[in-house]
Amino acid sequence: MFIDRADAGRQLAEAVAIAAPPDPVVLALPRGGVPLGAAVADRIGAPLDLVFVSKLGLPGHSELAAGAIVDGAEPLILWNRDVLRRAGLAEADFADQIVAKRAETLRRRKLYLSGRAALALAGRTAILVDDGVATGATLRVALKAVRAQGAEQVWAAVPVAPHDMLPILEEETDRLICLEAPRDFVAVGAQYREFGQVQDAEVVRLLADAAHR
Numbered sequence: 001m002f003i004d005r006a007d008a009g010r011q012l013a014e015a016v017a018i019a020a021p022p023d024p025v026v027l028a029l030p031r032g033g034v035p036l037g038a039a040v041a042d043r044i045g046a047p048l049d050l051v052f053v054s055k056l057g058l059p060g061h062s063e064l065a066a067g068a069i070v071d072g073a074e075p076l077i078l079w080n081r082d083v084l085r086r087a088g089l090a091e092a093d094f095a096d097q098i099v100a101k102r103a104e105t106l107r108r109r110k111l112y113l114s115g116r117a118a119l120a121l122a123g124r125t126a127i128l129v130d131d132g133v134a135t136g137a138t139l140r141v142a143l144k145a146v147r148a149q150g151a152e153q154v155w156a157a158v159p160v161a162p163h164d165m166l167p168i169l170e171e172e173t174d175r176l177i178c179l180e181a182p183r184d185f186v187a188v189g190a191q192y193r194e195f196g197q198v199q200d201a202e203v204v205r206l207l208a209d210a211a212h213r
Contacts, residue, residue: 004194005032005131008159008179009039012129015177016157017043021125023152027051029142030108031198033130038206040129040157048210049119051128051142052109054101056094058087063187065137067091069098070145071105078141112203116211122150125174132188133161133178136168143172160191 002008013036024046028037034050041048052071058064066089067079077098079091126146133139139156147154153174161169161178162185170176180191189195 002159002192004192005035005198006039008131008192009036011179012036012157012159012177013039013043015179016040016127016155019155019175019177021046021127021153021155021175023123024125024127025049025119025121026127026129027142027146029053029128029130029138030112031200031203032132034198034203034206036131036157036159037129038210040127041210042213046127047119048207050112050207051146052105053138053142053145054105055138056097056101058083058089059093063134065135066094068138068141069101070141071102071109075102076141076145076148078137078144080135080137083135108200111200112207121146123152125153125155126151127155127157129157131159132191133158133165133169134185134188136161136165139169140172160188161185 024044026037026041026046026048028034028050030050037048054069055065056067056069058066065080066083067077070076128142130139143154155175156169156173157177160180163181163183166181
């Protein structure tokens, strides 16, 4: 169990530093992944940027991802087919949620980045960082989008993920760094003593600090 995101970030940063990624850029998944991404970027001396990915949660069970959408000129959506099948839902049932998520992403992009252009990834090692993995839908769609942007290598660094997710993530990354992989995984938050929401103001502060290093 991790104390909080700061604790997880410190441990994750050390693990990434030992792996010594070549020409790295750290891409955090907001909002929960930003404190950890900032710690990793600071430790290895890499620039910090964001990947805007939104979970498409089941109606009435928002924490269970039926899929995830990554922002871009052409939004990329990865569906969790098993979850859709068990819930008896189709992709079309999420049309309104997709519109709402894209609007929220636009707001957050303006707030967090203040118009700053995304970092170029071509030829670099892109390290995606989040505070944990549950179904993997959010991280997997981010990995796919980042690879499409021309990164030389695509890594994922997370403090915790379900044990049965490791083979899937290892297949879709050039390197996976995961500190804990419990077989009796329940939820990401269950692996932390403190797991409050990360506020917009903290994201803005962390990105500003990273930009001025």
